[in-house]
Structures are given as C-alpha cells and as structure tokens.
Amino acid sequence: MIQIKIYGLGGQGVVTAAKVLCEAVAIHEDAHAQAIPAYGHERRGAPVYADAVISRDPIKMKGFVYAPDYVVLFDDSVIDKGIDVMAGTSEQTVFIVNTQKLKDKYPFKSNKIYRVDAQAVALKSLGRDIPNTAMLGALAGAGIVGIEAVKAAITSKFGDSAPKNVEAAEEARRLIRADEKAEPNKDIDTNTKNHAAFVK
Amino acid sequence: MKKVMLEGNFAAAEAMRLARIGVVSAYPITPQSPIAEVLSEYTGDGRLDAKYIRVESEHTAMSVAIGAQLTGVRTGTATSSVGLALMFEMLGVAAGLRLPIVMPVVNRALVSPWSLWCDHQDSMAARDTGWMQLYAEDCQDVLDLCLIAYRAAENGDVLVPTMVCMDGFFLSHMSQAVYVPSQQDVDDFLPPYQAKNLKLDIADPMFVNNLIPPTEFMEMRYQQHTGFSNALPVLNTAMKEFETQFGRSHSPIEPYCCDDAEAILISLGSMSGSVKEMVDQYRAQGKKVGNLKIVSFRPFPEEDLVAAIPRGARVGVLDRSMSMGAPAGPVCNDVRSAISNQGLNVRIQGFVVGLGGRDVRPVAITSAFDRLLAGQYDKDVQWLDMSDNAMTLRQYREAI
Amino acid sequence: MAEKVKTIYGPCALVYCSTKTGTWRIVRPQIDGEKCVLCGICEKYCPTGVVNTIKMKTEDKKKAEGRVEIDMTYCKGCGICANVCPHDSITMIDEREA
Structure with missing residues (x-):
C-alpha cells in the first residue's frame, strides 16, 4: 500500500489529480486505489490537500492519510502559508515538488526529493498555470504509476483538452529528476503492480 | 458489468x-x-x-x-x-x-x-x-x-x-x-x-x-x-x-474475524473499513480482535448480531452520533437492548467517535480496542480522540 | 484591574483570522499608468471596494492626472477590475512574481 498526500493551492487541480491518479491505478492498471479529498472553505489560492491510497490489494482504510510514503507539492508556497508538509512523514518519505529549483526553506532537505518545473510545463503545454496533469506525469516519472495508465486516465477525464494535458504529463515525466546532477528520467517499468513499495 | x-x-x-x-x-x-x-x-x-x-x-x-x-x-x-x-x-x-x-x-x-x-x-x-x-x-x-x-x-x-x-x-x-x-x-x-x-x-x-x-x-x-x-x-x-x-455478497450484519475474538468493536458505515484495517494490524501482533459491521440498522438484525459475538468476548460500540441524555449513542443502546433481549448478560462499552467530520483515525480505534483488551469498563459513554480542553474551548477575560 | 475568565459553550468566534482577504490572492492587478485614463470603472466594479481612483486637477483638461490605488491588504485578486477595464490597462500577474 502506498499512501500519498498532495498539497497545493485551490485552483491548481489537486483534487482532480488525486482522482486521475486513482483512475489510472484502479482502472488502467487493475490494482486498487482511492482518492479522498478534504473539503473545507474553498477558495482559489487557499492551501488545499487531497489524499490518495494505491495498493495491490483491496484497501480497507477509509480515512485520511496520516503517514504518507509520498508527499507531492503542487506549490511550495503552502510551506509559507503555514501548512506542515512534514506531518506524519518519516526519513523514507519521498517528496515530489513543483519548483524551478530546490530552496533552502524546504524542511525536507534530508529526504529524497524529486523536482520538476510543472508550472513551466503547464504554461507551455496548456497555456495556463494549472500544473495537475504535469504533476501526474511527474508521479509516473517518480515510479508511482505507469505513464500509459496516466495518459489513459487523463484521456478519459479531460475530453477535448486531453491531448494537451497528455503532452504536459509526458513532458513532466521526461523532465523530472531526483537530484540536480541526475540525467533526465530514463524509461523505467512503472506499472503499479511492479512498484518497489509493493514488493518489499 | x-x-x-x-x-x-x-x-x-x-x-x-x-x-x-x-x-x-x-x-x-x-x-x-x-x-x-x-x-x-x-x-x-x-x-x-x-x-x-x-x-x-x-x-x-x-x-x-x-x-x-x-x-x-x-x-x-x-x-x-x-x-x-x-x-x-x-x-x-x-x-x-x-x-x-x-x-x-x-x-x-x-x-x-x-x-x-x-x-x-x-x-x-x-x-x-x-x-x-x-x-x-x-x-x-x-x-x-x-x-x-x-x-x-x-x-x-x-x-x-x-x-x-x-x-x-x-x-x-x-x-x-x-x-x-x-x-x-x-x-x-x-x-x-x-x-x-x-x-x-x-x-x-x-x-x-x-x-x-x-x-x-x-x-x-x-x-x-x-x-x-x-x-x-x-x-x-x-x-x-x-x-x-x-456475484457480490452482502448481509445485514458482517462479522470480520469475530469467531475467536476476545474484543469486538461494532460499527456502521465507512469507519468499519478502518476498524478492519486495525483488526489486521492487531491480529498480526497476535491480539484477537474483530469487527462487527451493522449494514442494516433498521430493521435491527438482533439475533444474528448477538449470535456473531462469541461467549466471553468484550464488546464496544463505535457510535458516530450521540443520543443526548441517554446512556450512550443510539447504536450502543440498541446493541445493549438486543443483548438483554436475547437473555445474555454482557456489558457493552459505549464509545462516541468521529463527530462533525472528524476522521475515525487509527488512534481512536486503537484506544477503543486497548480499553476492551485491558478489561476496562466504564458505564459512561467514552468520547474518543477528543482534545483535552473540550470544556474550555472558548474563553475570554472580563473585568470585575 | 481584576479580571476573571469566563467560558462560553457552543459555536462562536472570538478571534478573527481570515478577514485580511489579501492573503487569498494568487494573482494581483498591475496597472499600466500609460494606458489608464482614470475613468474609475474598476473602482465601481471592485466587489471588495479596495480600488481608489485619485484624480488631480490639471491645466490640460483633456489629460487626466492622478493614480489608482489598490489596498493589497484586502484585494483578493479576483480580476474583475482587469475584466471591466475599457483600456486593457490592468493585467493580472502571478502573485509569486510580484
């Protein structure tokens, strides 16, 4: 079972991303997944989060994620807005961050970090700063889910704007990297069922 | 399909x-x-x-x-x-x-x-x-x-x-x-x-x-x-x-690992899944606990419910609501009445959890199971996973 | 002066934390002073009433002089001002770049 927490700002498509990730895993990879959005006093720009759990076996737990294996930041300004992105994390927790460069303020500097400039990818592919589909590609690049499943789920969810969003996902998957010196992502087998977290 | x-x-x-x-x-x-x-x-x-x-x-x-x-x-x-x-x-x-x-x-x-x-x-x-x-x-x-x-x-x-x-x-x-x-x-x-x-x-x-x-x-x-x-x-x-x-089976009550259980939590709705997950974790440590999910609250499956509880098991009920002024939440009150109506003498611990959107977190479920396993019983309904300052949430200073 | 602590039961707010609506903003209006004619339409449409058009008297009656002030403590960045501006003099720019 892999538990994922996605933080971002209202309007960035955080909830949609959690749903599309789960559709990719549950429908297109035939594993199990559930997306649990947290609803509150919504407004554009306010910090929001959504939880996703993906698993090879049926998922019993029905609540929120308290010990994330992955923390995904659609916008690192949530840290300045008082969101404790370290909540429930451990040394093993992997961070996936939408940013141009890693910043000193990150409280997770000793954790494994994947970085991608999803904002730039989204602006290039979609012409709008909605990084959710690019970040879904980044999740595939980080090995959480297969890119083909992500593309299929985006295609079924986004209708006419699917091609642009698929492009964003592919581009972000290509650009994501684990550290500054690493080569851009190589092709890796990222079907959820073969994921390292399931095998351990 | x-x-x-x-x-x-x-x-x-x-x-x-x-x-x-x-x-x-x-x-x-x-x-x-x-x-x-x-x-x-x-x-x-x-x-x-x-x-x-x-x-x-x-x-x-x-x-x-x-x-x-x-x-x-x-x-x-x-x-x-x-x-x-x-x-x-x-x-x-x-x-x-x-x-x-x-x-x-x-x-x-x-x-x-x-x-x-x-x-x-x-x-x-x-x-x-x-x-x-x-x-x-x-x-x-x-x-x-x-x-x-x-x-x-x-x-x-x-x-x-x-x-x-x-x-x-x-x-x-x-x-x-x-x-x-x-x-x-x-x-x-x-x-x-x-x-x-x-x-x-x-x-x-x-x-x-x-x-x-x-x-x-x-x-x-x-x-x-x-x-x-x-x-x-x-x-x-x-x-x-x-x-x-x-091809999918359903039943008015669904026992999970109840047959040999020493402690059982009765629940309704989505929190039952979380309780089952915790049952798996307790079982992995060798602790015999179970979950009894009530699917049909009305009609209340009294006989099946009582039959699913093994003799000697300690039982608690997780209520996601409270019947104010009653001894416990509505599900607990009904379980107690069912137990008594079936001629058994088992004390049922009432718990209140997860009100107003509070997640029924693992910590709430474990504190309920741990109480039951330790043989603790309190005739007053226990409110779980609640902050200590419940009675002093809003205070202000007034000159005298 | 002596004080005593009084407790209130039930829902009420004693601390107001979300009234500074400027914290909601993810984009902010940027005014192009060259294009702006100080017509004041943005001021009329602003739902939070934070736009203030300041006109100064000038000798040349055809050219208005002054400035548009926006109270960023309360501007939510909704973009209505940019939408209604007849001279396209308001652009919404990313708050992070501002």
Missing part, C-alpha cells in the same frame, strides 16, 4: 438510473449536491427517462416523491443533514403510506455547531420515522445497497421506504473503482415498479392519507411494525438474490 471510477454520490445516482426512476425531485445540499446535479444531467440528456420536478425545499422534495410514487413510478430523491431534518414530517408520511421509496442519505452532522461534514446524527435522528436504514462501507456498497433496497422495500410483505446511508465526504466524495452492472441485469433484478398498495388512479379513485381515529390508528401502526418484522428475512433473501445475479 463495467468497472468505472465513481464517487459515492455518483454510485447512488447510477443505481437510481439503473432502477429506472420515473420522477426526480431533489433539493441540493452539501454533500449530497452531486446526486441532485447528476440526476438533472441524466434527465436532461436522455440517459434517464424521467421527469425532474424542481422544488424549493426538502419538505417539498419528499412530498413530490410521495405523490409521484403513488401514481405508480419509482421516484428519486436524496438529502443530507438539515435537509433530512426539514423532510422529517414527510418521512413519516412516506412510511405510513407504505411507499417503498429508496433515498440515499449522505450523512452529515446536524446543527448546531454548523458543520458540512460527516457524522450519523441526521439519519439517527430519523431512525424512528419508519424507514429502513442501510449503511454503506464503500462506494460499491452504495450502488449495491440501493439496488438491494428497491428489491426488499418493494416486496409486498414489507412496503417500507429505505434510506441508503453513506458517510458524507468519506464516501460521497471518495473516488473508487465501482462495478456498474448492465441495464439488462438490473432489469432482471428489478422488474418494472408496480404500486402494490395505495395508489392514485383516476379510473379507480382513492382518498389517501385521511384522518384516522384512535379506533384504528394503533392497528395501522402495527401493520407498519409487521412490515418491519418481515423486512429482515426479505432483506436477507434480496441480498442472496443479488449475489446470484451480480
């Missing part, structure tokens, strides 16, 4: 579409709104051959459903929280007229304090209105229990309206893969609706819902009581038939 990602709300709407409801009258309320919206979409684009009657309140939504169902069609409505409270008067009318309306209820706390989020106070407050109440654990349950509810409620020996309850947000807005059966399979399971009792028919007029004097009132209430007595075996049968048709 196809597998699609659905949130609980959409799973309920799919079931209503597949049951071929002919009239929709739903008033939107958080977190039920997507049901009202998607039924409107379905009627608009022709996926559902139904008339959508716009109403100005939940009271009217239920009134319209009652009038429409009397003409011989299945009707669709759904609500939450204060919407259910505003419907209260008409809930009794639907039940008294013996109209087998099936209504998804998206559980949300009642005011006040204002809350948009999940607990069971709304449906628990309506538990004595004469409706069956089924509680779903996941999104597949929502769809399945709705279909089962039509089949059971419309049985001529039952004729009792039914609420299919799902936890607000935790189920209503959670995406899961749900198997949606084909229209043909559902048509085989649910034949076209026929008004089996009261009906509005111009060719054969009837004055419905007139004043009943004391000389007949009790008898008519007894008829309702008999409908409920018949409901449990009919529900059991409907669940078996559902399994034959669709």
